Amino acid sequence: MAAVHFHNVTLGYDRHPAVHHLNGVVAPGALVAVVGPNGAGKSTLLRGIVGILRPLDGSIHLGGLDSRDVAYLPQSAEIDRSFPISVFDFVATGLWRATGLFGGIGKSARDKILHAIASVGLNGFENRPIGTLSGGQMQRVLFARVLLQDASLIVLDEPFNAIDSKTTIDLLALVKHWHGEGRTVLAALHDMEMVRNHFSETLVLARGPVAWGPTAEVLTPENLMVAMRMCEAFDDSAEACAADDARSRAA
Amino acid sequence: MVYDALIGPFTEFEFMRRALAAVIALSLAGAPIGVFLMLRRMSLVGDAMAHAILPGAAVGFLLSGLNLFAMTAGGLIAGFAVAILAGLVARSTGLKEDASLATFYLASLALGVTIVSIKGTNIDLLHVLFGNILAMDDQTLLVVAFNATITLLVLAVIYRPLVIESVDPLFLRTVSRAGGPAHLAFLALVVINLVNGFQSLGTLLAVGLMILPAGIARFWSRDLTAMICIAVVAAAVSGYAGLVLSFQTRVPSGPAIILVASVLYIVSVLFGRVGGILRQLFPGRHLEA
Numbered sequence: 001m002a003a004v005h006f007h008n009v010t011l012g013y014d015r016h017p018a019v020h021h022l023n024g025v026v027a028p029g030a031l032v033a034v035v036g037p038n039g040a041g042k043s044t045l046l047r048g049i050v051g052i053l054r055p056l057d058g059s060i061h062l063g064g065l066d067s068r069d070v071a072y073l074p075q076s077a078e079i080d081r082s083f084p085i086s087v088f089d090f091v092a093t094g095l096w097r098a099t100g101l102f103g104g105i106g107k108s109a110r111d112k113i114l115h116a117i118a119s120v121g122l123n124g125f126e127n128r129p130i131g132t133l134s135g136g137q138m139q140r141v142l143f144a145r146v147l148l149q150d151a152s153l154i155v156l157d158e159p160f161n162a163i164d165s166k167t168t169i170d171l172l173a174l175v176k177h178w179h180g181e182g183r184t185v186l187a188a189l190h191d192m193e194m195v196r197n198h199f200s201e202t203l204v205l206a207r208g209p210v211a212w213g214p215t216a217e218v219l220t221p222e223n224l225m226v227a228m229r230m231c232e233a234f235d236d237s238a239e240a241c242a243a244d245d246a247r248s249r250a251a
Numbered sequence: 252m253v254y255d256a257l258i259g260p261f262t263e264f265e266f267m268r269r270a271l272a273a274v275i276a277l278s279l280a281g282a283p284i285g286v287f288l289m290l291r292r293m294s295l296v297g298d299a300m301a302h303a304i305l306p307g308a309a310v311g312f313l314l315s316g317l318n319l320f321a322m323t324a325g326g327l328i329a330g331f332a333v334a335i336l337a338g339l340v341a342r343s344t345g346l347k348e349d350a351s352l353a354t355f356y357l358a359s360l361a362l363g364v365t366i367v368s369i370k371g372t373n374i375d376l377l378h379v380l381f382g383n384i385l386a387m388d389d390q391t392l393l394v395v396a397f398n399a400t401i402t403l404l405v406l407a408v409i410y411r412p413l414v415i416e417s418v419d420p421l422f423l424r425t426v427s428r429a430g431g432p433a434h435l436a437f438l439a440l441v442v443i444n445l446v447n448g449f450q451s452l453g454t455l456l457a458v459g460l461m462i463l464p465a466g467i468a469r470f471w472s473r474d475l476t477a478m479i480c481i482a483v484v485a486a487a488v489s490g491y492a493g494l495v496l497s498f499q500t501r502v503p504s505g506p507a508i509i510l511v512a513s514v515l516y517i518v519s520v521l522f523g524r525v526g527g528i529l530r531q532l533f534p535g536r537h538l539e540a
Contacts, residue, residue, distance in 0.1 A: 068426055070425065072422075078421045083290055084474055101411055129473050145422075
C-alpha cells in the first residue's frame with residue numbers, strides 16, 4: 001500500500017534546506033493537508049515525494065510504489081497551452097501506465113477517457129484545443145488526467161489556487177472520492193477552513209515540521225503563529241547543519 | 252503548352268525526375284520534423300544545427316574529396332556531437348537548451364574553420380553551401396530515400412513521448428523516463444534531415460524545407476495531425492514548383508524551392524484560416540455563445 005516514510009528528510013536547493021529534518025509516516029489511505037506560509041517548503045516536499053527532487057539528506061520511501069503509481073499535480077504546471085492538442089488527447093495521456101509508448105486506445109479506454117472528462121464536468125469539451133480553456137477548466141482537465149492515472153498515491157500542489165468556489169467544490173468532491181477509494185492523498189493548501197472541514201490529518205510546515213497529526217489538534221493558532229514567524233530567506237553564509245554534526249559525533 | 256511547362260521537363264529529363272523524387276522524400280521526412288521544431292519553439296535550433304554540420308562536412312571533404320558519403324558522415328558526426336552534448340548539458344544543468352546549443356555550435360564552427368585553415372587547402376564549399384539537386388545521382392538519391400525512411404520510422408516510435416514532452420514535460424518526467432531519450436532521438440532526426448537536405452538544397456537552405464512548411468501549416472489548422480499533413484504537402488508543392496521555376500528560368504534550384512515556399516508562407520500569413528491577417532481584420536460578427 002501507499003505509505004510514505006520520511007527518514008530525516010532534508011530537501012533543498014544549492015545545499016540550502018527548504019524542508020529540514022522531516023520524520024514521519026503517511027499511513028496508507030490517509031488524507032493529509034500540508035499547510036504553511038509561502039516559502040515553507042510545501043512544494044519542495046511534494047516534489048521530493050514524487051521524485052523530481054532528490055533529498056539533500058535522509059530518504060523518502062514510498063513502500064515499494066513504482067513512480068507510475070504516483071499521480072502529481074504541480075502548482076504551476078509547465079504546460080505549453082499553445083500546443084495543438086485536444087482535451088481528449090491531453091486527458092488520455094493519463095493512461096500512460098496502461099498504454100506506454102505504443103499501446104492503442106481501444107473502445108474501453110475511450111469510454112474511460114470520456115467518463116473522466118464527464119466526471120470533472122467538461123462534457124462537450126473533448127475536441128476543444130487546450131489553449132481555448134479558462135484557468136478553472138484547465139484545472140478540471142488536469143484533475144481528469146489524475147483520475148485516469150489511477151494512482152494509489154495522489155499528490156496535489158495547491159490545486160485550488162485561483163479557482164472559483166463552484167469548481168473548488170466539484171474538485172474537492174473528487175479528492176474525497178479518491179480518499180473513499182482508499183487512495184493516499186497529500187495536498188498543499190492555504191484555505192484553513194477547507195483543511196478543517198475536509199482533511200483529517202495535517203502537517204504544518206515551516207521549513208522544519210511544526211506539527212503533524214489530526215487536524216483538530218494540529219491546526220491551532222499557536223502552531224500557525226510559529227509557522228508564520230519562520231524566516232524565509234536563505235543565509236548565504238550559513239554553516240553546515242549542526243544537527244548532522246551532533247548525530248555523527250554520537251555515532 | 253501547360254503540359255510542356257509543368258510536366259514536360261519531368262518526362263523529358265531523367266535528372267528532373269530524380270530531383271523530384273529527392274524533393275518528395277525530403278518533404279515527407281523533413282516537414283513533420285519542422286512542425287515539431289516549430290511547436291517546441293526550436294525553429295532557430297534547426298538553423299544553428301545547420302551551422303554545426305558545416306565543419307563536419309568540410310572535414311569529410313578534406314579527407315576524401317567530393318565524396319558525398321564522407322561529407323554526410325562528417326556532417327552527421329559533427330551534428331550528433333553538438334546536438335547530444337548540448338542536450339546533455341541542458342538536461343543536467345540549469346542552462347537553457349538554446350544557450351547550450353549556441354555555445355556548442357559556435358565551438359563546432361570555429362573548430363571546423365581551424366581544421367580547414369591548418370590544412371591550407373582552398374576548397375570549393377559553394378557546393379556544400381548551396382547544394383545542387385539537379386546533379387543528383389542514383390546513389391545519392393538512395394541515401395536520401397533511406398534517411399527519409401529512417402526518419403519516419405523513428406518519428407513513429409518516439410511520437411507519443413515527443414508530443415507529451417512538448418505539451419507537459421513535467422508530467423512525462425513523473426510517469427516515464429522516455430522523455431530524455433525521445434528528445435535526443437528527435438535532435439538526431441533534425442541532424443539527419445539537415446544532412447539529407449544539404450546535398451540538394453545546401454547546408455544553409457536545408458532547414459528551409461523543414462521550417463517554412465511548418466510555418467505555413469500553422470496558419471491552416473489547429474490539429475497536430477492535420478498540421479503535419481499540410482506541411483508535407485506544402486513542402487512537396489514548393490519542391491515541385493521550385494524545380495519547374497528553376498528549369499524555366501535561370502534561378503538555381505535550391506533558392507527557387509525555398510522562394511516558392513516563402514511565397515506560400517506569405518499567402519498563408521495573409522489568408523490563413525487560423526490567425527491569418529485577413530481573418531483578423533474581418534473576423535465577422537461575434538457569435539451568440
